[in-house]
Amino acid sequence: MQKTMDVFRRRKLTYTLVFLAFLAIFAGASIVAEFHPIDGIVSFPAALQWIAVNLIPDAEAMERLPKILSELMETALLSVAVTVVAAILAFFFSLLGANITKVNGFIKRIVRIVAAFFRNVPDVVWAMLLMFSFGQNVLTGFFALFFTTFGLLTRAFIETMDEVSSHCVEALDATGANFIQKVFQGILPSSLPGITTWVLYMIETNIRSSTLIGILTATGIGYLFDLYYKRLDFASASLVVLSIVVLVLVIETVSNRIRKVIL
Amino acid sequence: MALLSFQNVSKTYNGVTKALQDVTFSIEEGEFVSIIGPSGAGKSTLLRCINRLVDASQGTIFFDGKNVTSSKKNELRDIRTKTAMIFQHYNLVDRLSVVENVLHGRLGQKSTLSGAAGHYTEAEKQEAFRIIQEMGLEEQAYKRCDELSGGQKQRVGIARAIMQHPKLILCDEPIASLDPKSSKVIMDHLKTINQTKNITCLVNLHQVDVAMKYSKRIIGVTAGKIVYDGPTDGLTKDKIHEIYQSSDHDLITDVEECV
Ligand SMILES: Nc1ncnc2c1ncn2[C@@H]1O[C@H](COP(=O)(O)OP(=O)(O)OP(=O)(O)O)[C@@H](O)[C@H]1O
Ligand SMILES: [Mg+2]
Numbered sequence: 001m002q003k004t005m006d007v008f009r010r011r012k013l014t015y016t017l018v019f020l021a022f023l024a025i026f027a028g029a030s031i032v033a034e035f036h037p038i039d040g041i042v043s044f045p046a047a048l049q050w051i052a053v054n055l056i057p058d059a060e061a062m063e064r065l066p067k068i069l070s071e072l073m074e075t076a077l078l079s080v081a082v083t084v085v086a087a088i089l090a091f092f093f094s095l096l097g098a099n100i101t102k103v104n105g106f107i108k109r110i111v112r113i114v115a116a117f118f119r120n121v122p123d124v125v126w127a128m129l130l131m132f133s134f135g136q137n138v139l140t141g142f143f144a145l146f147f148t149t150f151g152l153l154t155r156a157f158i159e160t161m162d163e164v165s166s167h168c169v170e171a172l173d174a175t176g177a178n179f180i181q182k183v184f185q186g187i188l189p190s191s192l193p194g195i196t197t198w199v200l201y202m203i204e205t206n207i208r209s210s211t212l213i214g215i216l217t218a219t220g221i222g223y224l225f226d227l228y229y230k231r232l233d234f235a236s237a238s239l240v241v242l243s244i245v246v247l248v249l250v251i252e253t254v255s256n257r258i259r260k261v262i263l
Numbered sequence: 264m265a266l267l268s269f270q271n272v273s274k275t276y277n278g279v280t281k282a283l284q285d286v287t288f289s290i291e292e293g294e295f296v297s298i299i300g301p302s303g304a305g306k307s308t309l310l311r312c313i314n315r316l317v318d319a320s321q322g323t324i325f326f327d328g329k330n331v332t333s334s335k336k337n338e339l340r341d342i343r344t345k346t347a348m349i350f351q352h353y354n355l356v357d358r359l360s361v362v363e364n365v366l367h368g369r370l371g372q373k374s375t376l377s378g379a380a381g382h383y384t385e386a387e388k389q390e391a392f393r394i395i396q397e398m399g400l401e402e403q404a405y406k407r408c409d410e411l412s413g414g415q416k417q418r419v420g421i422a423r424a425i426m427q428h429p430k431l432i433l434c435d436e437p438i439a440s441l442d443p444k445s446s447k448v449i450m451d452h453l454k455t456i457n458q459t460k461n462i463t464c465l466v467n468l469h470q471v472d473v474a475m476k477y478s479k480r481i482i483g484v485t486a487g488k489i490v491y492d493g494p495t496d497g498l499t500k501d502k503i504h505e506i507y508q509s510s511d512h513d514l515i516t517d518v519e520e521c522v
Contacts, residue, residue: 167354168356174343175369176344178370180379184380189358190357
């Protein structure tokens, strides 16, 4: 009896300590970064007011809608293309990094390190680096998104594969199936739901990121936003933002549908 | 010559866990042998050494006249096609249909491409449906495996094994997750395969009574060593207690007498 009480008391104590630790970290970080939570909250109403006055798209902004939509389309298609290409390559790459399919431990580790490197450099940083070789070009954006997507998907696919298919891969091994047969008859069908979910999620993420990268590389919807913003045409700029939000919502709805059909 | 023989086989995991120690036995074609022993005794390891899902650390295993332990890629593939395996957790590709899972039994004997693409001959498909019927699964043939009950899944597992045309079927606790009725169906199917198709069966079991009912020969494993290998008739209560390293009234099999 004494022992069970101890377990519960210790658990409560752990939660309390973790909560206090978070609070301390937040307070410490706020002081170091000179971020004043109170000031932030106080200035909120004023910010809202400014938004209401300046960021409502007006008639003039609506005239730019066709142009905005065409740029948005281009950005969306680029994101889809990047994600699909990265996903196909990441699938084969992750086969070398998954425990159930690895060639050997050394290659597995290399694969994981490479994937970690690609995904831990933010796409914006990739864009800035790549600008040196490609200049302000759509290719820069493509590769910047590609690198992070590839790194992230490789990591996600490795985990999906190991989690989902180790049992059936063992069985296929026992039938004498070879590597490629195991991949297409065992791993791919079992991890398809996980893979689809990740790919759809990355398409959404990449549409958001490509806006930001577009500002840097002067391409796509990001460029348009930057243009209007620098002209202080806030109404048009906010129309750009709104259309991105709508697009992401639409994509989210579509991908939920797709997920339901596939799962 | 024996269909399967172990000669002084040992297996050590990670250089510390001795799962098998100096195991020697052989099995003739057509036998139905059960392996019993406590959890962690090394029963699964023993079975997995035969199709090299686990590599033995020492000793030699012969199957059908071939040295398993030293076999190279293609020989191993050949050995695996002749030794089918049935698992406690069925190990099906849950998102594929019953018939696709059954046809997986052919993968080891197909070309890489047609296997990967799931391209099977008309004859293979007809055979798959015949086996599915034998297993009483004709209504489920096109269902996805995650819609099946445990007993049905295990029958798919058996069908996949038969589809391989194996000489030996390795069963790693085939009924450990099933209710008594489904367990009987599964064990009866294994018995039938053994008798009508002359496929040798090597079955890991936790249920001593089931092992004694279905097999004429029993191998008892304790802490990686064979402590009993002989006819079911010779398996006395004392022997059972020796295998499970237990004393009187400690085992579920002792319960009958208590009441
Ligand atoms: N992959 C592995 N890595 C390390 N140790 C392992 C591995 N597989 C099994 N072992 C160890 O080897 C020993 C034998 O395990 P094994 O699975 O063969 O026993 P078992 O008789 O099948 O047990 P159970 O009846 O519980 O299935 C155990 O001590 C186990 O912990
Ligand atoms: Mg086991």
